[in-house]
Amino acid sequence: MKKVSIGIISLLLIMSLFVLPVKSGASSNLVLASVEWVEKVIAGVNGEVTTLKNQVATQKSEIDALKSRIEALEKGVGSPTPTPTPPTTIKFPASFTTTKNNVTIHSGATTSYRVVQTVQSTGTTLKIIDQFTSSQGLWYRVEINSTTFGWVFSGNVLYKGDAAFSKVVTKTVANVRKGATTSYDTIARVSVGTEMKYLGQFRNGSGEIWYNVELANGQKGWILASLTELK
CATH class of the missing domain: 1.20.58 (Methane Monooxygenase Hydroxylase; Chain G, domain 1)
Incomplete structure (x- = not known):
């Protein structure tokens, strides 16, 4: 100019x-x-x-x-909550209990996410299915019910032990596969309400949780966790 x-x-x-x-x-x-x-x-x-x-x-x-x-x-500088030392080994799903009143469960793994539920009483048992370390420390993923999930800060809960889940029940028609991704071949197609023996679970590279199951005929395979619920 x-x-x-x-x-x-x-x-x-x-x-x-x-x-x-x-x-x-x-x-x-x-x-x-x-x-x-x-x-x-x-x-x-x-x-x-x-x-x-x-x-x-x-x-x-x-x-x-x-x-x-x-x-x-x-x-994580200036984080309002410290990072606790997690248990050495946790087999998910597992049982945790709240260590104080009014523990909040958030839609994501930091306190900035919205609260989806507040657990009012100390000692309430929660079903934990996964864990994640965010900028605020270690958080556990909670299955509130078959359709609602959230995240709770690890400092507000105490590891109780492996949950006594014995079976997987389908919520919709689903495929049981040879491996824990949709790229594996289907070994069985099960209807709504089918019960299978729960053997364990695996989180694949895409972040999906799959359950290892045993069918009534003895066949073993994998089914996407979001299509089922544990009992």
């Missing part, structure tokens, strides 16, 4: 020298007036450039501060 303004001003100044009558006194006055005008314009442009530089510097400082805050959150 500065270079364009100076170029236009210079061009007008040169043109005025050729167009106006040639009178030494008048020409000198015109040149002096033109120079003063150009200097004022340049000073104004310089002032605008300085203002823009200051604004850019302020915005850069704000961006750097935001970056530092994001990095701190990602590292």
Whole structure:
């Protein structure tokens, strides 16, 4: 913007020298007036450039501060809850009990997620099916019922032991497969309400939980957990 303004001003100044009558006194006055005008314009442009530089510097400082805050959150700096030491081995699903009143279960693994349920009494047994370590520490995934799940902070619950689940019951028509992904071949197709022996579970690379089951005929396979419930 500065270079364009100076170029236009210079061009007008040169043109005025050729167009106006040639009178030494008048020409000198015109040149002096033109120079003063150009200097004022340049000073104004310089002032605008300085203002823009200051604004850019302020915005850069704000961006750097935001970056530092994001990095701190990602590292868990200033987390309101400590990270407890988890049990050495947990076979999910497992039983946990609440260690205080009004324990909140969230839709995600931090307190910033909405509360889906509040467990009011200490010692309430919860069915835990998975775990995840977020910026706020270790969280456990809770199966509230066959269609509702949530996350509870590990510091608010106590490991009770492996849950006594013995069977898997289908909630819809489902395939039992040779492995714990849909890419494996189907060994059986079961109807709603089919009961199978529960053998264990596995979380695959896509984050899906699959149950290892035994059919009534003795065949063993895998079924997607979201299509079933444990009993």
